[in-house]
Amino acid sequence: MAVLFRLAAAALLGWFVPASWFPWLVATGAVLAIALHVVTEPVIARLALRRYTNRARERLTLLRYASGASARSQRPTERNGSGPAFT
Secondary structure, three states, X not given: OHHHHHHHHHHHHOOOOOHHHHHXXXXXXXXXXXXXXXXXXXXXXXXXXXXXXXXXXXHXXXXXXXXXXXXXXXXXXXXXXXXXXXX
């Protein structure tokens, strides 16, 4: 995409490519830029949001364990003193 805009600038200056290509290069670059923006931005935003929410969930869990709040409901308990409940 950036290559298209560089080629358009080169066409405008008369380097490497014919000047008649300039409008086509600019139009193609603009269409590709919009398409890339529309497709990739939501994907990147979802990935960042998922990463943020996972980290927040982990921190909240760690804070619950560290504070001891609802520790019995969060941690496995022993059965009749014979060891962990989940073996």
